[in-house]
Amino acid sequence: xxxxxxxxxxxxxxxxxxxxxxxxxxxxxxxxxxxxxxxxxxxxxxxxxxxxxxxxxxxxxxxxxxxxxxxxxxxxxxxxxxxxxxxxxxxxxxxxxxxxxxxxxxxxxxxxxxxxxxxxxxxxxxxxxxxxxxxxxxxxxxxxxxxxxxxxxxxxxxxxxxxxxxxxx
Numbered sequence: 001x002x003x004x005x006x007x008x009x010x011x012x013x014x015x016x017x018x019x020x021x022x023x024x025x026x027x028x029x030x031x032x033x034x035x036x037x038x039x040x041x042x043x044x045x046x047x048x049x050x051x052x053x054x055x056x057x058x059x060x061x062x063x064x065x066x067x068x069x070x071x072x073x074x075x076x077x078x079x080x081x082x083x084x085x086x087x088x089x090x091x092x093x094x095x096x097x098x099x100x101x102x103x104x105x106x107x108x109x110x111x112x113x114x115x116x117x118x119x120x121x122x123x124x125x126x127x128x129x130x131x132x133x134x135x136x137x138x139x140x141x142x143x144x145x146x147x148x149x150x151x152x153x154x155x156x157x158x159x160x161x162x163x164x165x166x167x168x169x
Contacts, residue, residue, distance in 0.1 A: 003041070003044040003045075003047065003048055004048060004062060004065035004066045004068070005065045006037070006041070006044070007034065007037050007038075007041075007044075007045075007048070007068070007069070008065055008068030008069065010033045010034070010036070010037045011030045011033050011034055011037075011068060011069050011072055012068065012072065013033070014029045014030055014032065014033030015029055015030050015033075015072055015076070017029060021083070022168065023076050023077070023079060023080040023083075023085060023086075023165045023166070024157075024160050024165045024166060024167065024168050025168060026076050027073065027076050027156070027159075027160045027163075027165055028153070028156055028157070028160065030069065030072050030073060030076070031129055031152075031156040031159075032152075032153070032156070034069055034129060034130075034133065035133050035136070035152055038133045038136075038137055039136075039137070042137050045133070045137055046137065046138075048066075049130055049133075049134055050134075050138070069126065069129070070122065070123065070126045071110075073122050073125060073126055073129075074110070074112070074114065074119060074122045076165070077114060077118055077119075077121075077122050077163050077164075077165070078112055078113070078114050080164070080165055080166070081113075081114065081115075081118065082113075085165075085166050086118065086163070086164045086165065086166075087164045087166070088117065088118060088121060088162070088163060088164030089161075089162075089164070091117075095116060095117055095120055099116075099120065100116045103116040103119045103120055103123075104116055106119065107119060118163065118164070121162050121163045121164070122163055124159070124162065125156075125159035125160075125162060125163055128155060128159055129156065129159070132151075132152055132155055133152075136148055136152070
């Protein structure tokens with residue numbers, strides 16, 4: 001659980017260094033800090049996000065620290081929405097009703113006013129963030145993408161676009 005807290009603290013501190021009214025800069029800063037932490041702590045990252053241990057259930061008090069990054073990303077999107085700076089492009093595929101209900105439950109638990117479609121996009125970006133880092137840490141990009149840092153930044157910008165965060169000026 002200390003590793004979740006360490007990762008969450010790095011992401012939180014990174015967000016605080018970005019301009020308050022520049023949600024894309026905050027988003028990119030959080031994402032970069034997660035990658036930086038993982039690269040600096042590959043063993044701990046592997047314990048958190050590597051192969052699950054059969055039969056092991058994480059303690060319930062690990063849920064909050066483990067959710068820090070996604071909560072930061074959702075908060076950034078919510079802040080942009082409140083400031084009328086969040087403009088996601090329409091998607092051709094509607095959100096399935098059962099998924100919408102799950103997301104609505106999460107939104108209500110957090111006393112947020114995000115739309116389900118926005119939280120869905122944040123969750124997609126969250127999984128892309130950790131998926132891309134996992135591919136890097138575990139060598140899945142070796143021999144294919146040499147410019148890993150540029151590739152990462154490009155994809156985190158794509159995720160910011162998907163969520164609807166305004167481009168940096």
